[in-house]
Amino acid sequence: MLFSRRLMLGLAMAGSLAGALAVPAMAEGPTEIDLFFPVPVDGKLARDMSTLIKEFNEGHPDIKATAVYTGSYDDTLIKTRASIKAGKPPAAVIMSANFLLDMQIENELTNLDPLIAADGTTKEQFLGQFFPALQGNAVINRSVYGVPFHNSTPLLYINADKAKEAGLDPSKPPQTWAELTDWAKKLTKREGDKVTQWGIAIPCAYDYCGWMMETLTMTNGGRYYNEEFGGEVYYDTPSMLGALTWWNDLVYKHKVHAPGATPGPAVSTSFISGNAAMMMLSTGSLTYVRDNAKFNYKVAFIPRNVRNAVPIGGASLIVPAGLEADKQKAAWTLIKWMTSPEKSAWWSRATGYFAPNMAAYKTPDMVDFLNKNPDAKTAVEQLEVAKPWFATYKTVPVRKTLEDEVMLVLNGKKQPKEALVAAQKAADETLKPYNAETSLKLP
Amino acid sequence: MSLAEPAALPVATSAAPRLHVLKRFVGRFKASLPAYLLLLPSLVFLALFTYGAMGRVIIDALYQRATPKAPVRFVGFDNIAAVLADPAFTGAVVNNLIYAVGTAIPSIGLALLFALALARTSAVSSALRAALFLPVLIPMVAASALFLFIFLPNVGLLDYYIGRLLPVLPNWLGDSDIALYAIMVITIWKNAGYYMLFFLAGLQSVPEDVMEAAHLDGAGPYQRLRHIILPELQPTFLFVTVIAILNAVTQVDHVFVMTKGGPSNATNLVLFYIYQQAVEHYDIGKASAATLLTLAALMGLTALSFRTMANREGGR
């Protein structure tokens, strides 16, 4: 006997396994497409997504869509890029809205203009369905590359019970940084040196931290980046210096904000537990707060120092480059269906994200829902002053240069000014190749 | 390296050296054929998934694009120089050294303690072994999920029970001075039971009669440990150290789940840096260069430890 019987058996098993598990060859029938989706808020949504796709498949017998769960937003980007490289791109992906520019620069996106034109609509008509604030992250060089699917803005959440306790009127939430600082001071409780209740919590972990810095900078009159051109960020500016200095003051001068970098889940947990009386967090967390807060809460616009303004967040549907025509067409059908007013509204109610399609708010179910949950209205109202989410060449590394420095400030290791100078320098370095090809490529 | 010594090269002294060499070569190949056949299955998979991929890494490490739209071009060692000049990389190397030493020593030390304490099989020691081994069985992703809650500020397990005794509640994962140590705790918790198994096995080779004789001669527990047990466990130590170091470099799932390398790169480890270069920066050239550097360092280290192991075996 050449090989041991057991080893032979093992090999045979592995062999048959490989055979049995290989994908059967493409058969005639409906166009099979994959939709990659990250889990936006919590695990229940994975189930909601399956429900949604099942409904789509029942209504479209010529298409068989499969919802493929792909981890976090970052994991989704890796998986999408890896499958494009492996020659097996998915037909559609729910992609974090600020990754679009980066992917477009890398030639990984399908330009959606021809698909829109084939439907007999103009670009203006198509984009006109969505809130204007969302267009900045979906349109690159006047071409459409993404369709907004679920979006958010940052909100100020207030524990109304604690506010009343401290003699504050939750029906008149703070509107300016000065008022917010005052509220936070009154809402902070101490026992000796130990703080038992923080006035305010603002999240700072990779991804969230940059978004909050953009928020604070915008309300301070500034801009985070050049909205028209992916090669510039404005870190070392008075408006951002003011924003970071205020955040630093909340921690080290007024001592109403916990030191260190606190990720989003820790902030929401802290608010729910009553340990923080106010927090700034995404509208995407509204459903979670509504379901878990054991106290009256109130949501409000992010207070301003100079003006009211917030960035959008959330994700858009994209079509990767390199797809066969029939899959592209099927993907487009799916995308239009998912972003229709009814589906958009349904998803919004399930997640707490707002529906990007304006008509969603005219559907009877949504009108009903808003009457029952007036807090969801605040997010929509704030859209009036919303602006695009930062997106540059190499968005994530450029954002991270700022975040690392902000974390140093929040940990008491650096002063705001030197931190921002360092962040600007590092970001400029990362953006250099892109500028060399565009703004600094001179005749 | 003694264990893989090729046979002495033929020294050609005869009149027709060239023919002679060729003949010897053919003869040697024929003699080697059975070995090649045995190695073939492994080599096929290595060629496909290790060296095919590895070849890509080496090639990628030598190329870079000047601008986003420009095609990649040959840049030689520029990528490697760029990685070495990147403070994030040197920071990650330092973190990884602290992490490797700070996880390997405590977890191996604890594993030895556990093994010594639980060497005798009984109902109680079986239960204790099981308890200490449980963390090994759960995926790192799951362990990270549990520890995310344990380290959660204010309401988390640690703050709920221990934090109250401290004057100021530490922000375990958010404070750049503490975060790396918090991450290390998970690794120690997860690996000590694993290494314990190898020490338990190693202890079986400690001769009972020698131990008893030493005891009768009045040798105390320290002396017995120092002069009888530890020398006997030396191969186990080497084996476990190699595994621990490999773990410290190749297992970063908890960094992915819990900190993403933050705050301010305080928990950035080398593999995570590579991941960031490849995925976030989308800079395959730099990622490959960092991989090559890591590989070279690890190769040296492993070759060294295997050499020591081989020497211990009497230089066969």
Add this chain to the structure above:
Amino acid sequence: MTPIDWLLKDAPLATRREITPKLGFLLTVLLAIVWLIPFLWMGVATLRPASEGINLMAELMPSLKPTLDNVRDAWEIGDFPRYALNTTIICTGILLVQFFTITLAGFAFARLDFAGKSLIFYLFLMQLMLVPVLLIVPNLRIIAQFGLYDTLAGVMMPFFASAFGTFLMRQAFEAIPTELEDAALIDGAGLFQRIRHIYVPLSMPSFSAFAIISVTSHWNDFLWPLMVINSPDKRPLTVGLSVFTATAEGTQAWGTIAAGTLMVIAPLLITFLIFQKRFISSFVTSGIK
């Protein structure tokens, strides 16, 4: 007999009057309890109703009104028996093929002399240290070319050759006295017969050590299966679990996470607790170095 005496009757060494081994044993008992706390919390938090609020989430005393709500939620989100099956198939498949490849290669390195031995040895050595993340893209391309994208076989294949296992087997085989083999040689046994009847049976401890190392590491794989697998019914446990743990915008349902984690580890945990005596004892008495 006081409880301490009862515990200490299992303390190591028959030297009852020495204090150090007893202290060591007590410390181990203490640490074993600490080691179990995360599991204890997981169990308690799983059964705690969400209505008790976040502030009691860390409490290790079980709730007086236990609920299965979290378990039900987790159960509805994930198809856990299927995930467990997939993970089992992956780990078993990898291990079986590895046994085959490492036995042959280990034997070649231990007992045969051949041209280029040290070169090939280093070729193996390098695999130990390759960083998996960077190999994802090239390997995914190969898997796709083989038509194994979105298959469990595709998840397994890159791990079929194992340098680590080869070294382990080489070491084990080298320790076997050549006299045994010489006897077999006289009987006219072929190469594979000698491996089968002499080397493999005498190296069982090393096989079991390798099995543990291989299974526990592939049980933990996350990023690679996430890349290869698309179909929900082919997800392994780790990918299934991350549905609970990976959240994007700042909220986490800790009770559901605890329940999901519990379900992910339950099958292995139960199997282990049933067989642990045999499992660890056989490992321990085998005397692996």
